[in-house]
Amino acid sequence: MNRRVYLDHNASTPVHPEVLEAMLPYFSERFGNPSSVHGFGREARDGLEGARERVAAFLHAGKEEIVFTSGGTESDNLAIKGVAAARRGGHVITSSIEHHAVLRTCQALEQQGFTVTYLPVDGHGIVDPDDAQRAVQPDTILISVMHANSEVGTVQPIAAIGRIARERGIPFHVDAVQTFGKLPIDLDASGIDLLSFSGHKIYGPKGVAGLYIRKGTRMASVQHGGEHERRRRPGTENVPGIVGLGKAVEVRARDMAAEATRVAGLRDRLWEGLRERVPDVRLNGHPTQRLPGTCSLCFRHVESESIVLGLDLKGVGASAGSACTSGNVEPSYVLVAMGVAVDWAMGAVRCSLGRDTTAEDIDYVIGAVEPLVAKLRSVSAVRA
Amino acid sequence: MRYSQTLIEHFRNPRNAGMMHDPDGVGEAEDRECMDLARVYLRVVAGRVVEARFQTYGCGPTIAASSAGTELISGAELGGVAELSGARVEAALGGLPDDRRHAAEVVSAAIRAAARDALARSHERRSGSV
Numbered sequence: 094m095n096r097r098v099y100l101d102h103n104a105s106t107p108v109h110p111e112v113l114e115a116m117l118p119y120f121s122e123r124f125g126n127p128s129s130v131h132g133f134g135r136e137a138r139d140g141l142e143g144a145r146e147r148v149a150a151f152l153h154a155g156k157e158e159i160v161f162t163s164g165g166t167e168s169d170n171l172a173i174k175g176v177a178a179a180r181r182g183g184h185v186i187t188s189s190i191e192h193h194a195v196l197r198t199c200q201a202l203e204q205q206g207f208t209v210t211y212l213p214v215d216g217h218g219i220v221d222p223d224d225a226q227r228a229v230q231p232d233t234i235l236i237s238v239m240h241a242n243s244e245v246g247t248v249q250p251i252a253a254i255g256r257i258a259r260e261r262g263i264p265f266h267v268d269a270v271q272t273f274g275k276l277p278i279d280l281d282a283s284g285i286d287l288l289s290f291s292g293h294k295i296y297g298p299k300g301v302a303g304l305y306i307r308k309g310t311r312m313a314s315v316q317h318g319g320e321h322e323r324r325r326r327p328g329t330e331n332v333p334g335i336v337g338l339g340k341a342v343e344v345r346a347r348d349m350a351a352e353a354t355r356v357a358g359l360r361d362r363l364w365e366g367l368r369e370r371v372p373d374v375r376l377n378g379h380p381t382q383r384l385p386g387t388c389s390l391c392f393r394h395v396e397s398e399s400i401v402l403g404l405d406l407k408g409v410g411a412s413a414g415s416a417c418t419s420g421n422v423e424p425s426y427v428l429v430a431m432g433v434a435v436d437w438a439m440g441a442v443r444c445s446l447g448r449d450t451t452a453e454d455i456d457y458v459i460g461a462v463e464p465l466v467a468k469l470r471s472v473s474a475v476r477a
Numbered sequence: 478m479r480y481s482q483t484l485i486e487h488f489r490n491p492r493n494a495g496m497m498h499d500p501d502g503v504g505e506a507e508d509r510e511c512m513d514l515a516r517v518y519l520r521v522v523a524g525r526v527v528e529a530r531f532q533t534y535g536c537g538p539t540i541a542a543s544s545a546g547t548e549l550i551s552g553a554e555l556g557g558v559a560e561l562s563g564a565r566v567e568a569a570l571g572g573l574p575d576d577r578r579h580a581a582e583v584v585s586a587a588i589r590a591a592a593r594d595a596l597a598r599s600h601e602r603r604s605g606s607v
Contacts, residue, residue, distance in 0.1 A: 398537060402536070472540060
C-alpha cells in the first residue's frame with residue numbers, strides 16, 4: 094500500500110479537530126436562526142458574534158468591519174463590485190496574476206464601461222509598486238492586488254502599494270485568501286481598506302469566508318435582502334461554518350508562527366532534494382518572498398498532468414500547473430505573465446505543504462518524482 | 478478514479494515506448510489545442526506490422542493511448558492500420574472521459590500516418606525495382 098501524501102493545501106485543507114468540535118453543536122443543538130429573537134436564535138447569534146470577535150481581534154479590526162460570505166470568490170466579488178457600484182464609472186488597477194475571482198470580476202466591470210489596468214509582474218511574479226503609481230489616473234476608484242499568489246506563492250509588496258493608494262485616497266483591496274492565517278497582516282501599516290479571506294485554506298470548513306471592510310469605505314450593496322451582516326451581505330448566515338472559521342482563526346493565531354518556520358523548512362527540503370536528483374527542473378516564484386508552504390516547480394519537456402497522474406498513482410496529491418480542459422491546454426497564465434517559456438510552463442506542478450506534512454512525506458515525494466519524471470522523459474517525443 | 482484500470486495500467490507500464498532505428502514507416506501527429514505530440518515507428522514484414530514503437534509528449538491518457546494503440550496494431554495488416562480509427566484506440570483503453578478523447582485521436586492519427594508512410598515507401602521500393 095502506498096503512503097498517502099497531501100500536497101495541495103493551497104487548494105483546500107482538512108478541518109482541524111478543534112474546529113470540527115467547535116462547529117458540531119451548531120448543526121443540532123444551537124441550530125436557530127441568528128436573526129430570531131428567541132433563545133434558540135440568541136444561541137446561534139452568540140456563536141456568530143463570537144466568531145466575528147475572534148476574526149476582528151486577529152486582524153486588529155472592529156467587529157463591525159467583518160462581513161461573512163460563502164467563499165473567497167464571493168468576498169472578492171463583493172469588494173470589487175461593491176466599490177464600483179457606489180461610483181458611476183472609473184478606473185480600476187489590478188495585477189495580471191490575480192485569482193480569476195478578481196480578474197473576471199474586473200473583466201465584467203469592463204463590460205459595464207469601467208476601465209482596468211492589469212499590472213505586469215517580474216520573473217518572480219512581483220508587482221512593481223512604481224508601476225502601480227504610474228497607473229493611477231484621476232478617475233481611479235480601486236486598486237486590488239493579491240497578498241500572495243496561489244500558484245507560485247510570491248508575496249506582493251502590499252504595504253508599498255497600499256501607501257500609494259492611501260496617498261491618493263483610493264480604496265485598496267487585498268485578496269488575502271492564501272495568506273490569511275499563514276502570514277502576519279497589518280491592515281493599517283499596509284493601508285488596506287478591503288481584505289478577502291477564506292476558511293478552508295486554514296483548516297476551517299468550506300463554504301465560509303469573509304471580507305474586512307474598513308469603516309468609512311464607500312460601498313454599495315451587490316446583493317439585496319434582509320438586514321444580515323449590516324445589509325452588506327444579506328442572507329441567513331452559515332452559523333456552523335462561521336463558528337468553524339472563528340475557531341480556525343483562533344488556532345492559527347496560536348500556531349501560525351511556529352508552523353510557518355517548520356513548513357518553510359520542509360518546502361526548501363523538497364526543492365533542494367529535487368534540484369539535486371532531477372535534471373531540468375526550476376523553482377517558480379520568489380526565492381524568499383514566498384508562502385511558507387508553496388513549492389511551484391517546472392519540469393522541462395514533461396507535461397503537468399502526466400506528472401500529477403503519476404504522483405496520484407503513488408498516493409501523492411499535487412496540483413497541475415497547466416490544465417487540459419475539453420482538449421485545450423493552456424499554460425498557466427501566472428507563469429506566462431512571469432515570462433516562463435512554454436516548454437517549461439507546460440510541465441508546472443504545484444506542491445503546497447501544510448500542518449500535517451512531515452519530513453518523511455517530503456522524502457517519499459522526492460523518491461517518487463525522480464523515477465516518474467525520468468520515465469516520462471524517456472517516452473517523450475519532444476526531448477532529444 | 479476517472480480513468481479505466483486498463484488506461485492506468487498502460488500509463489504505469491507503457492508498452493513499446495522509445496524510438497526505432499531504420500523503421501519502415503514513421504508518422505507524427507500533433508493536437509495543436511492541447512499541445513500533445515505523438516510519433517509512431519513501424520517495422521513491417523510482408524505487409525504486416527511486426528513491431529511498433531512510440532514517443533509521446535502529452536497527458537497521462539495520451540501516453541496510455543500510445544501504448545495501447547501500438548499494442549493494438551502489432552501483427553496487423555498495414556492497409557487496415559492505415560485506416561485505424563480513434564474509436565478503436567479508445568476502446569483498447571477501456572474508454573476515455575469526454576475531455577480526453579483527443580488522446581485516442583492524436584495517437585490514431587500518428588499510427589495512420591506511420592502506416593501510410595510505410596505503404597508509400599513499400600510502393601517506392603516496388604516501383605524502383607521494376
